Amino acid sequence: MSETAALSRPRASDVLFLVLLGVVAMLFAGFTAAYFIRRPAPDWVPIAIPLWSWVGTAVLAASSVTLELARRRESTGLQRVSLLLGCAFLAAQLFSWSGLAQSGIALPSTPHGAFYFMLSAVHGLHVIGGLCALAWVTLSDRPLRLVAAYWHFMGLVWLYVLFLLAS
Template sequence: MAQRVLEQMKSLEATRTAGGNGPRAPAGNGGGSGWSREEAAPAATVRVGLWFLLTAVTMLFIAFTVAYAARRTAPDWAPIALPPILWVNTGLLGASSATLEWARRRGRRGDAAGVRGGLTVTTLFGAAFLVGQIAAWRELAAAGVFMATSPHSAFFHLLTAVHGLHLLGGLGALGYALRRTAAPAPAGPVLGGEDLTSAVLGSVAIYWHFLTVLWLYVFFIIWS
């Protein structure tokens, strides 16, 4: 699902690039966005796609929660000892959310360099989180705990895998946002308006914060 939204963003970018007749002038006299107002419609499409994605992911994890709660009451439920590295991973994801929020706020001030730096650090933290999740799986495997070992281990692998796949899509979206902010733009607060670049940056930030909160929820239910 995250990949579909990312592909939609790239399609909109291709349409904008192909449909223009040379560089576009900034809207207004330096106080508005550095991108054309013609991008307002694609920007709205990005936001609609984002909320559709968040709704779908929320419904998916609600279904997982219902199944988890029902299965947990079975007599064969046997909790597994979870790897302590999950706490480190949680800290990494929380830090990535903080750096992305910092980047988004720098964008409101027209600080393109600050945005690129924040996006880069966020991407590194996000990648480190996924590496840590793989390390947690390997630690469980070394202890003889696999997906088929018990219902609890099955849900652990399922929930962390699905969350990890969505976060992998988020890393792709971060890369796309980084590419857009690295593109040449007219002088002025090019990231401060309601243009396509701002919509992409804002949407990626919302999606990433959502995944951070979702992980805290998943971490809570599998640990409790």
């Protein structure tokens, strides 16, 4: 509202964004509760976290760094690099899935595996959303601030998910 712009209020987009992060956080909090309740069951057979997943984690971390640099230096080139790294992360996740499938671990095989597939898929969908937003601001030359913050947040969520699954 331009008519009330002079008032010292938080920006509507900031409010919307922060609450959205709260929604995503609560989604993963729900999964966390399920994870800890399901884990003590006798049929819990742990799986090894696939190597590709660690590669993906490194790529995702690198994309956060390049995106942060892109934001600070206002560099479209680095923005495009981050986009590519984001896609590379998703590819690594897909490789990790096919690796698990090749070693005979399907969705119903073990609850640990089911959580791995499910959480990486839900996180991956959120990353795809972030990639779309990133592509949009890159192509239309809009401010990167909130998209970058979202991207870092999804990076942290992935580290959390990985910690949960690997611990």
